[in-house]
Amino acid sequence: MPERVYVGLDIGSSGIRAVAVGPGGQQVREARRRRAIWPMSLLDFERDLDLHGIWRGCLDVLREVSARQHVAAIGVAACRHSLIVTDAQDDVLFASGNDDVRASLAGAGVESERDPSVLAVTGHTPAMIHWPGKLRWLSEERPDVCDAAARITTLEGWIAGRLGAGRTLTKVSAIETGAWDLAADGWAAELIPDWAWPVLPAVDHAPAPTRIRAEADSGADCAVSAGWPDSHAAEFATRGSTSEGDCVAAGWSTTILRPVDAHSSDAEVWRGKRMGGGLVTEANAGDGGTGYGWLRAQNPSRELTMEALADEPAAEAGVFVLSGLRVMDWNAPGLSVAGMLSPAPFVIGMPTASMLGAAVLEDLAFAIHGNRLALNSAQPAEGPIRLTGGYAEAPAVGQILANVTGSQVCSFPRLVASAWGAALAGAADDFGGMRGAAEVLAPEGVWCEPDVNSVAAFADHFQRWLDLRERLESFVQDAL
Numbered sequence: 001m002p003e004r005v006y007v008g009l010d011i012g013s014s015g016i017r018a019v020a021v022g023p024g025g026q027q028v029r030e031a032r033r034r035r036a037i038w039p040m041s042l043l044d045f046e047r048d049l050d051l052h053g054i055w056r057g058c059l060d061v062l063r064e065v066s067a068r069q070h071v072a073a074i075g076v077a078a079c080r081h082s083l084i085v086t087d088a089q090d091d092v093l094f095a096s097g098n099d100d101v102r103a104s105l106a107g108a109g110v111e112s113e114r115d116p117s118v119l120a121v122t123g124h125t126p127a128m129i130h131w132p133g134k135l136r137w138l139s140e141e142r143p144d145v146c147d148a149a150a151r152i153t154t155l156e157g158w159i160a161g162r163l164g165a166g167r168t169l170t171k172v173s174a175i176e177t178g179a180w181d182l183a184a185d186g187w188a189a190e191l192i193p194d195w196a197w198p199v200l201p202a203v204d205h206a207p208a209p210t211r212i213r214a215e216a217d218s219g220a221d222c223a224v225s226a227g228w229p230d231s232h233a234a235e236f237a238t239r240g241s242t243s244e245g246d247c248v249a250a251g252w253s254t255t256i257l258r259p260v261d262a263h264s265s266d267a268e269v270w271r272g273k274r275m276g277g278g279l280v281t282e283a284n285a286g287d288g289g290t291g292y293g294w295l296r297a298q299n300p301s302r303e304l305t306m307e308a309l310a311d312e313p314a315a316e317a318g319v320f321v322l323s324g325l326r327v328m329d330w331n332a333p334g335l336s337v338a339g340m341l342s343p344a345p346f347v348i349g350m351p352t353a354s355m356l357g358a359a360v361l362e363d364l365a366f367a368i369h370g371n372r373l374a375l376n377s378a379q380p381a382e383g384p385i386r387l388t389g390g391y392a393e394a395p396a397v398g399q400i401l402a403n404v405t406g407s408q409v410c411s412f413p414r415l416v417a418s419a420w421g422a423a424l425a426g427a428a429d430d431f432g433g434m435r436g437a438a439e440v441l442a443p444e445g446v447w448c449e450p451d452v453n454s455v456a457a458f459a460d461h462f463q464r465w466l467d468l469r470e471r472l473e474s475f476v477q478d479a480l
């Protein structure tokens with residue numbers, strides 16, 4: 001009899017991945033496809049999601065990982081901040097990804113108008129690429145879409161719906177759009193246009209799974225669950241039997257995720273006391289940008305160890321790097337001006353190759369550490385750090401992060417964490433919920449212990465790094 005597996009599907013910004021997870025938590029099969037990304041129009045900065053290509057790629061990877069397997073359930077995850085509008089016949093009217101420049105100015109207007117009140121209630125400013133800015137842009141620029149709209153959803157919601165799931169969004173997915181916050185709270189109701197209210201998606205803690213459509217070729221008794229944002233799925237994939245500590249999903253951008261129970265109605269989280277469960281606090285910490293790409297080119301990931309960076313540590317040589325930080329401001333979260341103006345490593349000193357490599361990774365760790373300190377001031381928590389994403393491939397990253405933060409770090413190299421988390425979402429109904437699925441199916445990681453001497457040294461380095469960052473940002477703001 002074919003082995004019973006759970007399949008997770010993840011649509012990222014550059015590719016589509018699927019993994020089949022066996023009943024013992026082992027990976028049975030993996031499939032990947034590159035995403036074709038349309039060029040951005042220089043006339044109006046238009047770049048809609050290629051939903052036809054994405055759907056075709058999803059079917060391809062699902063069929064590949066499902067071959068000769070008994071698929072019990074499929075879960076879906078996708079990159080956040082998407083907005084898809086369809087008409088009464090389910091034809092797509094508008095498909096916006098997380099790189100939609102068109103709506104950014106409208107989103108900036110929302111930010112400037114609502115910063116104080118939104119910050120007071122939620123602990124963050126409204127992001128330019130959340131739904132409020134996109135809905136305002138549609139109201140101003142595309143009245144034809146507004147008039148014909150019958151349904152609004154996310155990318156993961158659209159894919160899950162095509163597979164057969166219902167149209168109800170998970171709470172964690174809905175909150176991530178920014179619209180569920182606003183629909184649920186009178187303080188910001190005016191940011192939802194009148195035309196959008198009737199077509200906002202229904203929201204539930206855990207929508208019931210449904211039977212998958214035959215088009216996916218996954219078996220007549222396969223179930224499909226509602227979608228999850230990719231970073232939240234990655235957090236659950238690394239959780240295992242504990243909900244302690246933070247998950248750092250470190251890829252092109254870095255998100256710090258502090259676990260809360262996504263199915264608890266009374267959980268309090270940083271972005272607002274009455275938000276309920278489902279939202280884990282995030283802070284974009286920065287990824288090292290081009291510096292890390294250069295470093296990986298010089299050292300294949302499996303060789304990027306502490307020994308490979310042993311020559312003259314960057315901090316001791318007076319080398320500091322601000323490398324495409326995109327750091328959320330630690331006092332009043334919002335885009336860092338210094339980060340926005342530093343897409344490539346900004347270096348003080350005369351670094352060797354190994355020094356620059358170490359500085360890039362230390363910069364990443366310093367940014368994560370600063371954001372964790374800010375989160376702790378609003379939502380105290382203790383526990384290890386779970387590291388996933390591209391940086392988890394390099395053993396040196398886990399060790400440097402442990403030394404900078406003084407915390408244990410559990411890395412998950414070669415784990416397609418967001419797809420694995422989607423598989424857990426698919427399996428949740430069989431295990432009494434996501435927590436039960438995580439206890440049984442989550443993979444094991446590799447632990448890094450902080451070095452006592454390094455922790456003490458990095459405490460001083462962090463203060464100097466923070467001072468440099470603040471002085472540079474003040475200089476830029478004064479210049480503007």
